[in-house]
Amino acid sequence: xxxxxxxxxxxxxxxxxxxxxxxxxxxxxxxxxxxxxxxxxxxxxxxxxxxxxxxxxxxxxxxxxxxxxxxxxxxxxxxxxxxxxxxxxxxxxxxxxxxxxxxxxxxxxxxxxxxxxxxxxxxxxxxxxxxxxxxxxxxxxxxxxxxxxxxxxxxxxxxxxxxxxxxxxxxxxxxxxxxxxxxxxxxxxxxxxxxxxxxxxxxxxxxxxxxxxxxxxxxx
Ligand code: SAH
Numbered sequence: 001x002x003x004x005x006x007x008x009x010x011x012x013x014x015x016x017x018x019x020x021x022x023x024x025x026x027x028x029x030x031x032x033x034x035x036x037x038x039x040x041x042x043x044x045x046x047x048x049x050x051x052x053x054x055x056x057x058x059x060x061x062x063x064x065x066x067x068x069x070x071x072x073x074x075x076x077x078x079x080x081x082x083x084x085x086x087x088x089x090x091x092x093x094x095x096x097x098x099x100x101x102x103x104x105x106x107x108x109x110x111x112x113x114x115x116x117x118x119x120x121x122x123x124x125x126x127x128x129x130x131x132x133x134x135x136x137x138x139x140x141x142x143x144x145x146x147x148x149x150x151x152x153x154x155x156x157x158x159x160x161x162x163x164x165x166x167x168x169x170x171x172x173x174x175x176x177x178x179x180x181x182x183x184x185x186x187x188x189x190x191x192x193x194x195x196x197x198x199x200x201x202x203x204x205x206x207x208x209x210x211x212x213x214x215x216x217x218x219x220x
Contacts, residue, residue, distance in 0.1 A: 001035045007048035008034075014050055015068050022072040028098035029068055036119060037061055037089035057109055059211055061089040062150060066208055070148060073177045073191050073205065076101040080145035083163065085134030086213070090116040092150055093127045103127045104141050106134035108217045133216050137163040145174050152179040152187040153213035164194040179210045 001007075012030045020026060035047035038061060043053055052060040071092070076082055078100030084093050087107035096103045103126075107113040110131050120127050130138055134149070135157040142163035149160070156178060164174030173194030181187030189205045 001033075001044060001047070004033055004035055004048070011048045011050065011064055015065060018050075018065055020065070020068045020072060022068075024099060025068050025072045025095075028071070028095045029064060031098050032091065032094045033123070034061070034064070034091055036123060037091040037094070037116075039089075039115060055089045055112065056115075057112055059088055059109065059112060061091050062210070066210075067092050067095060069206060070150075070177050070189065071095055071099070073189070074146050074148050074175065076146060081141065081143075083138055083141070083144045083147040083160075084150060085137075085147070085160070086150035087113055087116055087127075087129055088150060090120050090125070090127065092148065093129075094120070094123075094125050096148075097125050097127060104130070104138055104144070106130045106132050106138055108133055108214065110217070131217065135159065135213065135215060139163065143174060147174070147176045147178075149176070149178040149213065150210070151213035152181055152208075152210035154182065155180060156190070156192065161192065161194065161200060166194055166197060179208055 008030050012026050035044040038044045050064050052063045054060055076096050076099045080101050082096050082101045082103050084105040087105040093103050093105045113131050137159045143165040147160050167173035176192040179187040179189050186207050188207050191203045193201045195201050
């Protein structure tokens, strides 16, 4: 795509106009080539419109506004360990890498994950990925400074809360950004902070629409 850099700058200005104010997030969106995460080349020309785009198997690459909004809520800092549930196209993971985070990502669809691993490798984007049910988190690398869930479920998976870093005297606990709601209806984004060993704080935020967070792995 020859004019990708130009279209990305336009997208950044659109997101700014829609209320995204986090300059680090805007810069990351301005850097990551979203079109390479769209497998269907006939849809790549829409990569820098503020729209969700189908990837395969009924999944989508989330709308840039949603990615920017959730990434800003996550507040990923360089060097932080971040878990993503729902690797999908890999775009959200690439945005987190652009922010300097160490990214771990779980996807339940094996063929989709294999394809995405190829794209990430081809573009030298370092994300540790795993095929599995992300509702269980990824215990081997826990605890995480932050967890982002990019599919919507009816409630907060307890394993994810458990894998957030607990607060210490000098550092607040980890945070979880997750859309919650029924599959067919509207969902709401929540930011949850771990405030103690068995304590969380929950903040309801914007209303959105996501693909469903489903249990298990297909065929498993
Ligand atoms: N972050 C992705 C968004 C993809 S859509 C991107 O930037 O493109 C959400 C993804 O979540 C889909 O690929 C879907 O297969 C996956 N998903 C749904 N439930 C899941 C679960 N329990 N564990 C892991 N992945 C899941």
